[in-house]
Amino acid sequence: MLKKYLPFIFFALFVVAVHLLTSTTGTIYYLTQMTMSAYYSLLVIGLCVVMGYAGQISLGHAGFFAIGGYLSAALTTSNLLEYKETAVVRLLDSMGMLMSGQDIYGDTIVVITPWFACIVAVLAAALLALLIGIPALKLKGHYLAMATLGFGIIIYRIVLATPYFGEADGISEVPAFVLFGDIAVSGDFTSRVENYYIAWILVFFGMILLCNLIDSRVGRALRAIHSAEDAADSMGVDTTGYKLKVFVLSAVFAALAGVFMTHYNGSIGPSEAGVMKSVRYVAIVAVGGMAHLWGALIMAVVLNFLSLRGVFGSYDDAVFGAILIVIMLFAPDGLLRINLRAKMAHVAALLPWRKREA
Amino acid sequence: MTLELFIQYVFAGISYGAIYAIVAIGFNIIYNTTGIINFAQGEFVMLGGMISISLIEYTSLPFAIAGAVVITMIIGALIEMVFIRWLKGPSVLRMIIITIGLSILIREVALHIWGEGVRSLPYFIGDEITSVAIMGARVSPQVFCVLATCTIMMVLLGLFFKMTSVGREMRACAANRTAAILCGINTKNMVTFSFVLSAAIGALAGCVMSPITYSQYNIGTGLAIKGFTVAILGGLGSSGGAVIAGLLLGIIEAFSVSVLPLSFQEAISIAILLLILFIRPHGLFGSKDAAGLKEF
Numbered sequence: 127m128l129k130k131y132l133p134f135i136f137f138a139l140f141v142v143a144v145h146l147l148t149s150t151t152g153t154i155y156y157l158t159q160m161t162m163s164a165y166y167s168l169l170v171i172g173l174c175v176v177m178g179y180a181g182q183i184s185l186g187h188a189g190f191f192a193i194g195g196y197l198s199a200a201l202t203t204s205n206l207l208e209y210k211e212t213a214v215v216r217l218l219d220s221m222g223m224l225m226s227g228q229d230i231y232g233d234t235i236v237v238i239t240p241w242f243a244c245i246v247a248v249l250a251a252a253l254l255a256l257l258i259g260i261p262a263l264k265l266k267g268h269y270l271a272m273a274t275l276g277f278g279i280i281i282y283r284i285v286l287a288t289p290y291f292g293e294a295d296g297i298s299e300v301p302a303f304v305l306f307g308d309i310a311v312s313g314d315f316t317s318r319v320e321n322y323y324i325a326w327i328l329v330f331f332g333m334i335l336l337c338n339l340i341d342s343r344v345g346r347a348l349r350a351i352h353s354a355e356d357a358a359d360s361m362g363v364d365t366t367g368y369k370l371k372v373f374v375l376s377a378v379f380a381a382l383a384g385v386f387m388t389h390y391n392g393s394i395g396p397s398e399a400g401v402m403k404s405v406r407y408v409a410i411v412a413v414g415g416m417a418h419l420w421g422a423l424i425m426a427v428v429l430n431f432l433s434l435r436g437v438f439g440s441y442d443d444a445v446f447g448a449i450l451i452v453i454m455l456f457a458p459d460g461l462l463r464i465n466l467r468a469k470m471a472h473v474a475a476l477l478p479w480r481k482r483e484a
Numbered sequence: 485m486t487l488e489l490f491i492q493y494v495f496a497g498i499s500y501g502a503i504y505a506i507v508a509i510g511f512n513i514i515y516n517t518t519g520i521i522n523f524a525q526g527e528f529v530m531l532g533g534m535i536s537i538s539l540i541e542y543t544s545l546p547f548a549i550a551g552a553v554v555i556t557m558i559i560g561a562l563i564e565m566v567f568i569r570w571l572k573g574p575s576v577l578r579m580i581i582i583t584i585g586l587s588i589l590i591r592e593v594a595l596h597i598w599g600e601g602v603r604s605l606p607y608f609i610g611d612e613i614t615s616v617a618i619m620g621a622r623v624s625p626q627v628f629c630v631l632a633t634c635t636i637m638m639v640l641l642g643l644f645f646k647m648t649s650v651g652r653e654m655r656a657c658a659a660n661r662t663a664a665i666l667c668g669i670n671t672k673n674m675v676t677f678s679f680v681l682s683a684a685i686g687a688l689a690g691c692v693m694s695p696i697t698y699s700q701y702n703i704g705t706g707l708a709i710k711g712f713t714v715a716i717l718g719g720l721g722s723s724g725g726a727v728i729a730g731l732l733l734g735i736i737e738a739f740s741v742s743v744l745p746l747s748f749q750e751a752i753s754i755a756i757l758l759l760i761l762f763i764r765p766h767g768l769f770g771s772k773d774a775a776g777l778k779e780f
Binding site for chain 1: 521523567571575576577578580581582584585586587588589591592593596705709712716745747748750751754755757758761762765
């Protein structure tokens with residue numbers, strides 16, 4: 127029982143420790159990158175379940191992230207003032223889904239509230255994941271990889287070519303997302319610590335959900351699908367259903383990450399939908415050890431933090447490409463696993479009672 | 485639509501389509517001998533164009549192209565020998581991820597060598613305003629260079645696979661790998677050779693298309709996904725199907741411009757890919773039963 131909750135306790139302690147460490151050493155600006163890493167991590171742990179446990183590759187998860195971010199940004203920034211008398215806008219108004227604000231020129235604008243936009247964005251991503259997932263998850267290997275890659279590129283092309291989504295400039299001036307009371311997701315410097323905790327609490331609950339999921343009947347079914355789909359099918363596992371459910375779930379995680387990230391940054395650009403982003407998420411899951419949620423989370427935090435700090439410089443994408451190759455060539459089970467297992471075996475072989483046993 | 489415009493679109497379509505067909509054949513050559521889809525296939529095309537553009541500062545056009553093809557062949561061989569040859573029975577997922585990683589690495593290296601700029605080879609005949617009138621439409625002679633090169637390349641490939649012993653060994657390797665090993669064929673060398681061959685045809689295609697479509701460090705992904713669309717459309721592993729499917733996709737893409745903005749062009753060809761994958765994953769000409777036996 128304790129063993130199950132131990133990682134979560136460590137996780138919570140780590141999050142608090144980072145805050146205390148940065149605030150005492152005067153490096154609290156690191157929390158900005160840690161917050162962004164948290165949102166990327168949220169996407170990565172969702173993808174980890176799809177790739178590692180269900181064994182289905184997805185090269186289009188940046189697409190779901192972008193759907194979340196872009197829809198939320200577009201809905202909360204497009205001015206509905208001139209449509210105020212239409213039935214739809216009136217209905218939204220009567221439901222309390224509208225709020226007024228000011229644009230950069232000081233004019234009054236009427237926009238949809240972030241809460242409603244968030245729900246719409248996440249539902250849209252889930253619906254699209256369902257529509258894409260039903261035919262795509264029937265495919266295997268190369269075909270699935272190409273289909274998801276294609277989906278990602280289509281989303282990228284759409285946001286790049288649609289004026290409503292700001293074309294190459296993306297959408298900026300996205301308002302703060304007031305969760306409740308005074309707590310809001312925004313890039314405001316005064317609420318940096320608060321946002322740091324919002325992000326990590328979100329990841330924390332995401333991890334609890336996914337860890338429980340993979341320890342449940344669903345998780346066992348997924349692992350059965352991964353190791354032998356036909357066998358799982360003949361044992362009565364609803365392979366199509368389970369694959370689809372985790373795919374949709376991971377899309378929801380990605381869209382949620384997109385929504386929060388966009389409100390946190392106050393903007394979103396087409397690069398968030400790019401193929402390189404999708405590949406990067408796959409790389410992180412691979413380094414973390416595929417079927418290893420905690421590994422994926424650790425790697426997502428470390429690699430995204432380094433990347434966002436600009437440690438890799440202009441070799442940012444190259445680093446992730448190299449990581450993919452090296453990991454797949456030498457440690458297909460992930461970085462954490464290879465070290466631990468090799469060392470454990472090494473140490474175990476040195477123990478005296480092991481020899482007698484043999 | 486006037487007749488001139490129609491012919492203009494058709495020519496634009498078949499010159500792009502020929503390139504897609506070449507990329508698709510590159511996919512097929514490697515797929516047939518290894519069962520791998522090489523996601524870095526588009527990068528060979530990019531490398532061919534970029535290297536020839538760099539070489540042309542020192543030498544004449546034919547030598548620059550020949551040099552680019554040879555260098556790309558060496559890169560293809562190195563990739564296979566360093567990253568793929570020594571893996572024992574790798575899973576499909578692992579191979580997909582490795583070749584994707586390779587394509588990113590090649591692209592990033594190209595970015596650091598050549599920068600983000602758009603470059604191009606000079607036109608082989610005349611210059612950018614030279615054109616030939618065909619039924620009222622103006623067609624650049626480069627289009628004919630592309631078509632001629634692609635046709636010659638396909639004929640030579642066909643002869644190579646039928647007439648030469650290496651070609652026959654490669655086909656044996658594609659048909660049944662275990663049987664090929666038992667017959668004394670060094671299948672590992674055949675795999676290396678298939679990478680060299682598909683690098684060569686990719687690079688040559690990259691050179692001839694460069695004056696019309698320009699070369700840039702990041703063209704590989706787009707070409708790879710369209711080449712893959714064509715390979716699937718024509719039935720994975722079938723070169724004849726790839727030619728027809730390539731021309732078809734090129735023409736659809738060219739005509740799509742008259743309906744939708746240019747910026748959606750790529751989205752359209754990928755939408756076709758998704759449609760094919762969802763409805764007829766064995767392709768227009770492939771057999772469903774044969775596809776069922778293959779390992780994707």
